Structures are given as C-alpha cells and as structure tokens.
Amino acid sequence: MTHLSLKPALKFTVLLGLALSLAACNSTYSRLANIGEMPPQSKIENPVSQRGYKPVTLPMPRPAPVIQQANSLWRPGSRAFFKDQRANRIGDILTVMIQIEDKATLNNSTTTSRDNSEKAGITNLLGMETQLAQVFPEAVVPATAADLGSKSSVKGSGVVARNETIKMEIAAIVTQILPNGNMVISGRQEIRVNYENRELTVTGVVRPEDISSTNTIESSKIAEARMSYGGRGDLTEVQQARYGQQIFDIIFPF
Numbered sequence: 001m002t003h004l005s006l007k008p009a010l011k012f013t014v015l016l017g018l019a020l021s022l023a024a025c026n027s028t029y030s031r032l033a034n035i036g037e038m039p040p041q042s043k044i045e046n047p048v049s050q051r052g053y054k055p056v057t058l059p060m061p062r063p064a065p066v067i068q069q070a071n072s073l074w075r076p077g078s079r080a081f082f083k084d085q086r087a088n089r090i091g092d093i094l095t096v097m098i099q100i101e102d103k104a105t106l107n108n109s110t111t112t113s114r115d116n117s118e119k120a121g122i123t124n125l126l127g128m129e130t131q132l133a134q135v136f137p138e139a140v141v142p143a144t145a146a147d148l149g150s151k152s153s154v155k156g157s158g159v160v161a162r163n164e165t166i167k168m169e170i171a172a173i174v175t176q177i178l179p180n181g182n183m184v185i186s187g188r189q190e191i192r193v194n195y196e197n198r199e200l201t202v203t204g205v206v207r208p209e210d211i212s213s214t215n216t217i218e219s220s221k222i223a224e225a226r227m228s229y230g231g232r233g234d235l236t237e238v239q240q241a242r243y244g245q246q247i248f249d250i251i252f253p254f
Contacts, residue, residue, distance in 0.1 A: 029194040035246045086211045087174050087183070095204050096187060098168040098227060106160040117149045165227070170200055182207055185222075196233035202226070212223075 048055075087094040172187030180207050189200040204222035211217050219225060230236070241249075 003130070007240070032140075032247065032250060035243055035250075037238065086208065086213070086215050088208055090174050090177060092174045093171050093215075094174070094185065094206075094211060095214075096170050096172050096185070098166060098170065098202065098219040098221060100164060100166040100219065102162065102164045104160065104162045106158070108155070109157040111128055111156075112152075112154045114150075114152045116151070119147050168200060168229070170202055172202060182223075196231055196235045198231045199228070201228045 001107075170187045170189050172185040174183045175186050176184035178184065184203075184205055186203045187201065191198045202219070202222075202225070204225040206217055206222055210221040219227065
C-alpha cells in the first residue's frame with residue numbers, strides 16, 4: 001500500500017517537470033528561430049472579432065438636411081474648383097506625415113522576502129509507521145518525518161527614460177475601400193546608401209474626412225497604424241550581437 005500511495009505523487013512530479021521543460025523548450029526554440037530577425041509586427045485585424053469587444057453607443061445629432069445647389073460651381077464636400085484631388089479610390093496615392101514625439105519616464109522598485117518552515121511527524125498511523133524503514137533506505141524516526149524550510153528574497157529596481165522624435169514623410173497607396181467608406185493604405189520606401197538599405201513602411205486605416213486638401217494625412221489619425229523604420233546591411237549587422245552570443249544568452253540559465 002505504501003508503494004501504491006507514492007506512485008501518484010511521483011507521476012504528478014514527473015508530469016509537472018515535463019510540462020515546465022516543454023514550456024521552456026518552446027520559448028527557447030522560438031527565440032533561437034528569431035535570431036538575427038527584426039521583431040515582427042502584428043497584423044491588422046478586425047477589432048470587432050477580438051475577444052472582449054463591446055460596441056460603443058453615444059448620443060448622435062440628427063443628420064443635417066442636404067441642400068441641393070443646382071446652379072453652383074462647387075460640389076458639396078469638394079475642396080478644389082474642378083475636382084477633389086484627395087485620394088478616394090483604390091490605387092490613389094496620398095502622403096503620410098509621420099510625426100511622433102514620445103516621452104516616458106518610469107521608475108520602479110520592488111522588494112519581496114519570504115521565509116517558510118514546516119515540520120510534521122507521524123507518531124501513529126494504524127501501526128504502519130513501523131514499516132517506513134522498509135520503504136526508505138535508512139532508519140526513519142516517525143516523530144520527525146518531515147522538516148521543510150525555504151527562504152527567498154527578491155529585490156529589483158528599474159529606471160526607464162525614453163525620448164523619441166520621428167519626423168518623416170512617405171507616400172502610401174489606397175489598397176482597399178471598406179464598406180463604411182474608410183480606406184486601407186499601405187506605403188513602403190527603401191533608400192540605399194552605400195551598403196546600407198534603409199526601409200520605411202506604414203499601413204493602416206484612414207477616414208476620407210481626415211485627408212487634408214493637399215492630399216496629406218497625419219500619422220496620429222491613422223487607425224490600426226503599423227509603422228516600421230529600420231535597415232539591412234553592414235551597419236545593421238554591426239549593431240547586433242553575434243549569433244553565438246545571442247544563442248548563449250538564450251540558453252544559459254544564470
């Protein structure tokens with residue numbers, strides 16, 4: 001009966017160890033597979049299909065009546081004399097004005113301490129306490145069958161100070177018209193200087209109303225915006241750690 005009672009605990013310990021090992025292996029494998037690669041950006045997805053989405057309902061004004069002006073030279077909503085030059089069809093081009101000025105300062109400090117101690121004795125167990133010596137290799141004193149103690153201490157502090165300023169312009173193409181009239185745009189620009197290739201990409205969803213009369217739109221008015229500025233070449237490779245060092249940092253546990 002003693003051997004049977006120990007088997008479930010042994011199986012649980014083995015399964016727990018395997019689960020932790022598999023989780024660590026998956027994390028290590030994914031990091032090893034991405035060595036030398038730029039961090040991927042998330043894809044544009046429909047926000048309505050996301051978990052926890054709730055529609056927003058707000059009081060809305062009544063629509064203004066449409067005034068017909070048959071003899072007028074100007075069309076309602078037009079910003080040009082002859083034709084509205086703003087992008088409104090698939091394949092049209094508009095200019096994205098990227099202007100990002102982010103400032104953030106974080107200062108965190110954490111200190112935790114834990115000290116645990118457990119003692120247990122088996123003085124009487126239906127007369128089976130005398131059989132413990134047959135299970136364990138050495139003599140067992142039932143009165144002091146278990147004496148557990150643990151102590152842990154964690155102390156961490158971190159300071160983050162960030163100041164980013166990005167000002168760029170890039171031409172994007174309208175790739176899709178959504179049912180509500182909003183437009184999906186995508187732009188890509190590559191500049192090669194000697195042996196370094198700089199890349200700038202932008203994608204997102206814009207409203208026709210946010211496009212200015214000069215056919216430009218600010219980056220702050222792009223929904224689901226994905227902007228990336230990086231490079232490929234000798235300069236980028238020098239700024240990265242060598243593959244051996246990256247592998248060592250991932251595998252080494254201490």
